[in-house]
Amino acid sequence: xxxxxxxxxxxxxxxxxxxxxxxxxxxxxxxxxxxxxxxxxxxxxxxxxxxxxxxxxxxxxxxxxxxxxxxxxxxxxxxxxxxxxxxxxxxxxxxxxxxxxxxxxxxx
Amino acid sequence: xxxxxxxxxxxxxxxxxxxxxxxxxxxxxxxxxxxxxxxxxxxxxxxxxxxxxxxxxxxxxxxxxxxxxxxxxxxxxxxxxxxxxxxxxxxxxxxxxxxxxxxxxxxxxxxxxxxxxxxxxxxxxxxxxxxxxxxxxxxxxxxxxxxx
Numbered sequence: 001x002x003x004x005x006x007x008x009x010x011x012x013x014x015x016x017x018x019x020x021x022x023x024x025x026x027x028x029x030x031x032x033x034x035x036x037x038x039x040x041x042x043x044x045x046x047x048x049x050x051x052x053x054x055x056x057x058x059x060x061x062x063x064x065x066x067x068x069x070x071x072x073x074x075x076x077x078x079x080x081x082x083x084x085x086x087x088x089x090x091x092x093x094x095x096x097x098x099x100x101x102x103x104x105x106x107x108x
Numbered sequence: 109x110x111x112x113x114x115x116x117x118x119x120x121x122x123x124x125x126x127x128x129x130x131x132x133x134x135x136x137x138x139x140x141x142x143x144x145x146x147x148x149x150x151x152x153x154x155x156x157x158x159x160x161x162x163x164x165x166x167x168x169x170x171x172x173x174x175x176x177x178x179x180x181x182x183x184x185x186x187x188x189x190x191x192x193x194x195x196x197x198x199x200x201x202x203x204x205x206x207x208x209x210x211x212x213x214x215x216x217x218x219x220x221x222x223x224x225x226x227x228x229x230x231x232x233x234x235x236x237x238x239x240x241x242x243x244x245x246x247x248x249x250x251x252x253x254x255x256x
Contacts, residue, residue, distance in 0.1 A: 003231045005154070012150040013230075017223065020139050024219050027135060028212060036129040037212040044201075044213055051189060052220025055182060059228040062181030067173040073162040 003059070112187065127194055127206070132215050139219065144226050151230060175232055182228065186221050193217055 008014065031037040040048070092098070115126075128136065163172065171179075193214050198205040203213070 003227050005231070006152060007227075007230075010147075010151055013147045016143050016147040017226070020143055020219075020223060023135075024139075024216070024223075027132075028216055031131075035131045035135070036208065037132075037215065038208040040209075040212060040216060045216070048213060048217045048220050051193075051217050052222075052224045054189070055185065055221055055224040055228060058185045059178065059182065059225070062178060065177055065181075067177055071163060 003056070116191075127211055127214055128218070129211075129215075136219065136222065140222055144222075144229070147226060148229060172232075178228070178232065182225050186218075186225075189221065190214070190218060 027035050028037045029039045126133075197203070197213065198207075198210050201213075203209045
């Protein structure tokens, strides 16, 4: 599956990526003593981004490795209404509440 | 991965300090967890998702072998890249070993790897489907397409 499918439709994703990039730039270029960084030159930035972008082809290669298929979930039968509902009512920890709502402990 | 880097890095560095500084690690933590989760959780569902059947509880957990494969594949790649940068980059690029420039570049590349891997994480290929964008992927089954 294409990792870029619908990429530009998700503005939140793009927004967060851009925000992260901008913040990273600010941290590296202007962080100074606080973030223990020093400004990088343009070629260093490009090299850095290039190495990072290698993750994309690596992911494609990794995805070529076959993995065993997952066992499918067993198909469950539909629950039978007349049996299921009273059972749930009786077994629920709220059973006394149901009784109360039905007006069971009648006072006076 | 960051833990391994910080641990082995600080053991082997001359100054005895972690190559990733605390403030940098906080930032890495922020983008890897909070930001990435926010970005990936807002992904629109695609019709493609319906081709993925639910899988059983026995045998395969919540994280499928395919996901483990992706996680470890990226981790191994990033470990190779980062350790190469940590030990071989200064000689190649002509900067001081464990100097501010070296470690800044190291930190920056680490973050870039995370950013691009965030794009990778958008789709998990289950091994049965084509993985590169195939324009003719379902042309044989796409009836409306054939009728036109």
